[in-house]
Amino acid sequence: MGGTAxxxxxAYDLKTDYQGIAPSTGPDDLLEEYDSPETVEAIADALxxxxxxxxxxxxxxxxxxxMLAEPVDLVFNTAEGWGTRSRxxxxxALCELLHIPYTHSGSLTLAIxxxxxxxxxxxxANGIRTPEFVCVEDLEELDAVALPTFPLMVKLAGEGxxxxxxxxxxxxxxxxxxxAAAELLRQYSGAVIIERFLPGVEVTVLVMGNGAxxxxxxxxxxxxxxxxxxxxxxxxxxxxxxxxxxxxAPPRLSGPAIAAIAETALETYCAMACRxxxxxxxxxxADGTASLxxxxxxxxxxxxxxxxxxxxxxxxxxxxxxxGEIVAHAEARL
Ligand SMILES: Nc1ncnc2c1ncn2[C@@H]1O[C@H](COP(=O)(O)OP(=O)(O)OP(=O)(O)O)[C@@H](O)[C@H]1O
Ligand SMILES: [Mg+2]
Numbered sequence: 001m002g003g004t005a006x007x008x009x010x011a012y013d014l015k016t017d018y019q020g021i022a023p024s025t026g027p028d029d030l031l032e033e034y035d036s037p038e039t040v041e042a043i044a045d046a047l048x049x050x051x052x053x054x055x056x057x058x059x060x061x062x063x064x065x066x067m068l069a070e071p072v073d074l075v076f077n078t079a080e081g082w083g084t085r086s087r088x089x090x091x092x093a094l095c096e097l098l099h100i101p102y103t104h105s106g107s108l109t110l111a112i113x114x115x116x117x118x119x120x121x122x123x124x125a126n127g128i129r130t131p132e133f134v135c136v137e138d139l140e141e142l143d144a145v146a147l148p149t150f151p152l153m154v155k156l157a158g159e160g161x162x163x164x165x166x167x168x169x170x171x172x173x174x175x176x177x178x179x180a181a182a183e184l185l186r187q188y189s190g191a192v193i194i195e196r197f198l199p200g201v202e203v204t205v206l207v208m209g210n211g212a213x214x215x216x217x218x219x220x221x222x223x224x225x226x227x228x229x230x231x232x233x234x235x236x237x238x239x240x241x242x243x244x245x246x247x248x249a250p251p252r253l254s255g256p257a258i259a260a261i262a263e264t265a266l267e268t269y270c271a272m273a274c275r276x277x278x279x280x281x282x283x284x285x286a287d288g289t290a291s292l293x294x295x296x297x298x299x300x301x302x303x304x305x306x307x308x309x310x311x312x313x314x315x316x317x318x319x320x321x322x323x324g325e326i327v328a329h330a331e332a333r334l
């Protein structure tokens with residue numbers, strides 16, 4: 001795909017890297033954020049197709065040791081990090097320390113976007129609509145906070161990949177909320193966020209670029225069974241997406257609705273200072289307006305099952321072109 005061949009180190013964390021560290025008694029999605037070998041192979045193949053030299057760096061200490069031993073020209077970052085609230089910022093921060101350029105957003109953006117409440121505060125301050133919310137760290141606090149109106153969505157405030165998200169995450173009343181929140185607080189670490197449930201169409205938006213960032217595509221995520229009003233794109237639904245979900249790219253929405261979603265996605269991307277690529281999750285509210293759920297500056301890149309690769313297939317964008325474009329945006333910083 002043109003340009004000079006450079007050595008691109010892939011930073012990644014595999015589920016198998018953490019199997020010994022994660023408590024074996026926990027829920028089965030504790031390692032959901034981590035990648036599988038197919039993703040690393042697909043990225044390496046794509047980098048090769050683009051004329052670059054892929055180098056597998058891994059994550060954590062192995063990443064650091066390999067970087068110190070033989071630095072690369074650019075790091076392709078997919079590493080989720082481990083163990084801290086801003087874990088996704090670990091590899092970017094190390095790259096910054098070592099003065100090695102890297103793809104995707106900077107450490108600041110990755111630290112904030114992993115925190116759904118922080119993200120929503122920034123979005124709100126920039127005039128972006130996002131449901132009212134509260135965060136609690138233990139169950140007693142539920143009695144003390146002023147909850148938004150039911151139905152409510154309850155989820156982990158500091159995780160992604162639908163960890164902890166199931167059909168019970170949508171709560172119709174206080175009893176359901178107490179049960180779902182108690183379950184999350186018992187099984188995972190960190191706070192839970194409780195926000196108003198958006199009952200309308202769900203769309204995920206692929207934004208790419210810097211300076212003149214653009215919406216590359218949008219994909220509606222619709223349930224095959226049941227009403228959108230109760231639909232949650234949960235872990236169980238994602239794991240069975242072929243039978244549970246209908247994807248529509250472009251979404252089955254009017255021109256003005258699509259334009260409003262694009263605007264929300266681009267404003268979020270800019271407000272969060274995203275770089276190169278991000279996937280912005282948006283849902284339509286009861287009054288028909290677009291509202292932000294969250295932003296994913298390290299979107300999953302599994303070649304078959306990742307939302308971005310699924311969307312790219314619908315849009316006719318080959319996987320290697322997607323990876324090549326991420327690299328091209330990062331290379332502009334070299
Ligand atoms: N406030 C809300 N109203 C309606 N649905 C919601 C809301 N928050 C989350 N959801 C549903 O739950 C799904 C997962 O939520 P969210 O995107 O916040 O979690 P995540 O774990 O970060 O997901 P991802 O897999 O995109 O990283 C959404 O795609 C949506 O279907
Ligand atoms: Mg999401």
